[in-house]
Amino acid sequence: MGVLANFVVNVLPYITFIVFVVGVIYRIAVWWSRPSPIPIAVFPGQRSVGSAIVRVLSDVIFFRSLLQFKGNRILWLGAWIFHISFGLILLRHLRYFLGAEAVPGWVAAVQGIGIAAALVISIPLLYLLLRRIVHADIKWISTPADYFVLLLILSVVFSGLYAKYFAHPFVIDVKYVMRSLMALKPVDLNTVTLNTAFLVHFFLVQVLAMYIPFSKVMHLGGIFFSPTRTHHFGGEAHTKQLEEA
């Protein structure tokens, strides 16, 4: 336990950080560098840079393509609640990283909703998992990786909930560990009270973070590069041209 715990707390986080940051930057750099000379926007057309930005953001924030008429509104509900909850949970966890003494006010303010999100998130996750099993067509297109990432996130959620509500690690110490890691200072495990539930949760989170650059989870970054959304028709120029003609 001692060696393993030491690895998870004092060694792995740095590996995780490097893999995550380098991996994500590499993936985005690849997309960034690929040429895209043909404007392949899909109508309803973005006629200007501005409307293209609106289009991308509405897809990022509201999942507009799923939400639209005859999109997939059940999937939208599941996916949107999941992503929003995930975001809120991440925000809530900033309390372990920010502020030397007290956390910033806004981080304190999102604690309640962040905890609510943590309680809720397993519902959309289970829905996303179930639909891959229940619907024959979705089952057919699913790969083991699709189940893996859902199960991984579920296990992160459950280990977190277990730690918070049953194992009760000493949160001051958790914050101390995180701040030490940020300051690149090794933590003497004998001076802090951490328990297995926390270590498991922390480990799973790191697995998830390291998995992201190699997986479909990168869709978060990719959507900003999608040519059918980011390109615009130059419709204004075309219309002007028509008037001249």
Added chain:
Amino acid sequence: MGEQLEKIFDVELKPGAGENYVCNLTKPEFAEKMANKMPTEPLPDDQMVEVALKRLDQLRKERKSLQLYLDICVRCGACVKQCHYFLGTGDPKNTPVGRAELLRKVYRAHFTISGKLFGSLVGAQKLTPEILKNEWYKFFYQCSECRRCSVFCPYGIDQAEITMAGREVLNSVGLATKYITQVISQVYKHGNNLGIPEAAFKYNCQFLEEEIKESTGVDVKIPVDKEKAEILYLPPSADLFTNTDTMIGVAKVFHAVGADWTMSTYASEAANFGLFFSYDDIKTINLRVVEVAKKIGAKLVIFGECGHAWRAARQYMEAMNGPLPFKFMNILEYTAELIRKGKLKLDKSRNDDVIVTMHDPCNMARAGDLVEEGRFIIKSVCNNFVDMDRSVIKEKTFCCGGGGGLLTEEIMELRMKGGLPRATAVKEVVESHNVNYLAAPCAIDKAQLPLVMEHYEIPVQVGGIHDLVGKALILEGQEEFEAKKKAEEEAAKAAAAAVPSVCGLCDAEFATMDECCEHAEKEHKISKDQCDLACEPKEGAASAEAAPSVCGLCDAEFATMDECCEHAEKEHKISKDQCDLACEPKK
């Protein structure tokens, strides 16, 4: 959405159902003519994989869209029920995601770390010649590049980009379809998809000029190969043969505003099958247009009623062949603008015989930003217009089932299955609003949709938008001509009515046709409109149908018009409705 349309989305999963639809392989004489250099025959198995992977690697580095769409799919399945070929066949490999995965699994196995490390656990599979021949070649030719999936994908993933790349990889190992390569080689040889030689092209234009003159009395020119012209017009070449009413409508519009326009036999085709084949061929086909436009000093290039022509122009021409020394637009934009400015004299009532709905060609709508113009024109020239359910029009339009280079005989069954969603939507408005005219401004639609409508037994005529414009448009001098013609006809009718007649039902004889008709109505309960069922002129002059006829295309002679029409249908692919294009009474 009506029940019938709702029902098509309840599709049963049938793995393997798409396996039987295979396009015929190309032949060396076509393959060698492609701008996208390819082996003229499929490579031997031991070379295939290496060549294909090299090409795939090249393509993903050249195209952001491809790289990204290989990477970011989460297999959420939002696209699954948006694909007409899946709705028609039920084969999961015909879902956009299922089809894309055929390429993605190979990409992962050869070009990603996770794929190399974890293989099938992350959905990776190494490329084999069988994957190329049995999966890619089959299923990348069961995609019409209609891009409907990308409207519904949360990340805008466009299956057309995957399909286009997949086909280019297939080209590199010598796997291409006969239909597409044949069409493209005809463009390189004759300037158009149908392979119409220069002389025939010009002859047909003259023929159409005569036809317009006959019906309107106006000398409308259909100029070809003028040395200088302001406007270069590119029709889909089928408009010169089978969809002639569209061409006539367009010519009338140009005439009405006194446009200085021409077509060109060097680039006598708007369509660009390069879209279904390779970037190199898109560029080469577009180049013909650019060259001609430059040569004749055209300030404006107008593309006819053709969906993917418009995509090749709107999205590819400037980027591939630019900068362009001319402006370009679609004929729908041109005519709509003229109508808006009040430049066309239109009589809507001339289209009162039709109740119209409109099929948005995929590439006009999703790739060409043209959905309102067509509707605006139709509403300006017709009194009766009904849209189909809003889930299947405009950017959500369903493919006719024959796009993407799939308009070929050997996969007719697939084409009919792919046409199911569109057919169902049309059926709903036919039943609810008595729609009898399906306007489809695209040559592929005009070839495919009549077959689909027949297959699903939907009584609707398929035609272009400019067919309707042509009917409603009143040219200068046309009304005088029509009045004169009507007077003549009435005089002739009066003369005919005065002819001694005989009732075919009871052999009674009458001094005039009118008297006979009255008799028929009284005695045989035949209304006057249908009087010809009973009465005929006494002499019994041979009717036109029974007269000896001659085929204008090959000079063959026949005892009756009917026989000639049958011959024209068989030999010249001219449908019986249009038999008069070929057959005429013998002089």
